[in-house]
Amino acid sequence: MIKIQQLEKLYRTEEIETLVLNKISFEVKEGEFVAVMGPSGCGKSTLLNIIGLLDDCDGGSFFFNNIDVSKYNERKRSALRKKNIGFVFQSFNLIDELTVYENVELPLIYTKVKASERKERVEEVLQQMQIMHRRNHFPQQLSGGQQQRVAVARAVVNKPKLILADEPTGNLDSNNGNEVMQLLTELNQAGTTVIMVTHSEHDAHFSHKIIRMLDGQIVTENILL
């Protein structure tokens, strides 16, 4: 599903140029659950942003479903992204002014799903995440775990092929963290590819493969069974 070859990313400031990703190559197959680990600043979030088509790369190639998307412009990337990729963030990134229901509905609006179908799909996914009873609450009225469940619901409501999770349990206690990991595992078992950045060995062991990074390079790739 994802094939990355010799990927490079530079960050330039006035004085220095930092190579954040240094000729990285790896592959993720459809249906895989991959964890990316490494110390802060090693480039794992940057990698996730590039895979999520939020950021562009400075060298190398990036194939998404066998199409080279590394040269795509903003509009094409956005179109590809909203149909295929769902995001889960450490800090949930819910919109405070919108209710739980409206937050989850948002991706469907941007992919121009009809209103009647939207209702059906939002309710379905809220049931699945067990937060249906909170549908009319605002994010601040929920606990952290509940907020992350809403974020996951939002990430999957569009039935994406790929879910990118950036430290999804980083702001949660262990109980809530486990619940979220359970959710991701269930989604993966249902066929969704998951790529997750994490600091937690515990969380990483929910995956099939752990990629360890250091200073913009992949150090090891462990396949777990």
Place this chain on the structure above:
Amino acid sequence: MFKNYLKIAFRNLWKTKGYSLLNIVGLSIGMASAILIFLWIQNELSIERFHEKGNRIFVMYNKDKSTSGEIWAWNSTPQVMGPTLKTDYPEVEDMSRFTNSTFLVKLGDKKINGQAAFVDSGFLKIFSFPLMQGNKEIALNNTYDIVLTEKFAKSMFGNEDPMGKSLILDSVHNFIVTGVLKDLPNNTIFRFDYLLPFSYQKVIGNMSESWTNNSLRTYVLLKDPSLHSTFDSKVRTITIDHTKESANPSTIEVFSHPLEKLYLYGKNDNGKLVAGNLVMVRLFSVIGAFILLIACINFMNLSTARSEKRAKEVGIRKVVGVTKTSLVLQFLGESILLSIISFILALLLVTIVLSGFNTLVGKELFIPFKTINFWLYSIAFILLTGLIAGSYPSFYLSSFNPVKVLKGTYKKVKAPFTPRKVLVTIQFTFAIILITSTIIISKQIRFGLEREAGYDRKDLVYIFNEGDVKKHFSAIKNDLISRGAILSATMNQSPITQRWSDSWGFKWSGSTKEDEKELFLRLGTDADFVKTMGLELIQGRDIDVYQYPSDSSALILNESAVKAMRLEDPIGQKVGFVGGDAQMTIVGVIKDFIIESPFQEKITPMMIAGPIYYWPNVAHFKLNPANNNIENLKILKEVLAKYNPEYPANYVFADENYATKFKGIERTGKLVVLFAGLTIFISCLGLFGLATYMAENRVKEIGIRKVLGASVFEVTSLLSREFLTLVLISFVIATPIAWYIMHQWLADYSYKISIEWWIFALVALIAILITLFTVSFQSIKAAIANPVKSLRDE
């Protein structure tokens, strides 16, 4: 403590330079507008209020019913009224008549056309126009005394002492300078370069004993202001009493009106004098107050929008024990500091634009830097502005709960009607009212400009028949025609663009008693009137006394006159005067043309009479379009200099003079455009600032939406939508208000546009475009930003 506040205030201003600049620019422009309007209002309100005996001075008014049944009140009075009032009415201490005229004033080789005012000797004693030289008790006692204004004395005599020197008027009479007046202040409606004793009217044959010839203003000084009502009840029938024995008894009633109210309450409303100019004063007070308010609203909105950034400071101050009151004072102090800076800039701005503004409003306003009052008002103005601008933000900011703020759980509320939205709505409501007014006023101006005047103003000039013009008119005309400078010329009672004379009391075959009250506008010609003016003759022929000597009593009517007189076959019919035997013979009928206001729907019936029945005050010339006008006018000057060497040739273009009919309405139009522009500008500054904060505050939300697939367009419209909603609400509120105001304004014109729906549609479109233009910059900037940056957690 105070030092600490001041330090923080300055640092805050400096730290947020961009917003301080928006605030200061907005506030200075708002304050400058308010100062200009205030200077104007103060001048308007002080007109004729500076006379020491002001509360005892009254202006005499006539009042009568017109044929339409409406009661008219006007202040042209008969010459004989003044002296009669002084001798027959014990309430009257003194009186003076007042009428303007122009004479050529000569001193050696120096000749200046100066504006004279004929007054009685009481003038200088009644009014407070102080003499710099001379004695007001005796200065105008003799027929050949002349009192000059300081400016006119300077232009005649330079630095020489003018007292006792002689000047020649109209190349005929020698006058002795008996006084020099201080120049007229900028708040008087009196206009003159020099004063002449009324008795000189007799010398030049302008004396009239008639009680029905209303030609000048009469001012009286009562012995005591409390005598006003007694005097009024006694004077009511003065004209009726003096004319009841005559062949043509008058029905005019007389009353007096306080001088101090003459300017502001001078509009006739069915015989009563009501607020006229005061309406404009009120209107512009409202506009001035609103512009200032709008600038203050900017400050309020920007301060509260920025509040989250200052929440922490408030929290810490509260934790260390500062009370809410002292926080309120601190924030008020900051807004007053801003107000002081803005005021200084505003004064600078006013100084720069004042002369332009003076041209616009036709006044000589100045900033009275040297008076204590000005500085007192300024301090009050600064404090008021600072308090208005700072009140809401200071209470809002100081009410933060320190625990919530410092823990970072403080969140703004989401409500459909936040004060900020209400304030923006107020701004835009006002801006939309002004935009609507601008469009309607300019449309009305164009409507009048495009109206066919009914004659050809192009290449038409007129001169005033000074000196020997009248005597040599035929020679002047023939010379000009033979030299190819003009096509035709005619000698008339008044310029084609001005209404000088009207009268009633005519009779004709079939006329009734009621018809005697029909008012006719009166003009006159010797010959070639129709040809020179380019009028359209419907029946008969032009007057021409040179070809038909009997035309000296001929008459041309306009269509409206024929209609009013119900004449079926007007040519050859006679028109006579009630109480007299003389008769005029109708020789022609012309199509109606506009001589009065182009905004007056109805054309007054008009009589253009032969030479017996008018005084030839002016001459019109139709310049030869085959030559250029510079050449034509050069020849005109040469010919006039030849036949009338004593007088400079001053000609007036008819179309330029016609254009002055639009001066008043154009002035209103320009002022409204000016203030509409300023309002929009200030509002947009605020909107820009708000949009910036809004985009900053929503940067995370925008990031999330983009990650979820929102396009740049979707994000931009999301951010703009909120403002557009407010603008649409403002539009809904403003439309009926604007309609009502403009409906009232148009009521003063009988020839007027109707207010059509598309004007409002256009205004809505303009308002939307302005809003989009202002907020889109920030919205697009926010929309194209990379979401990765805003969502980064570390």
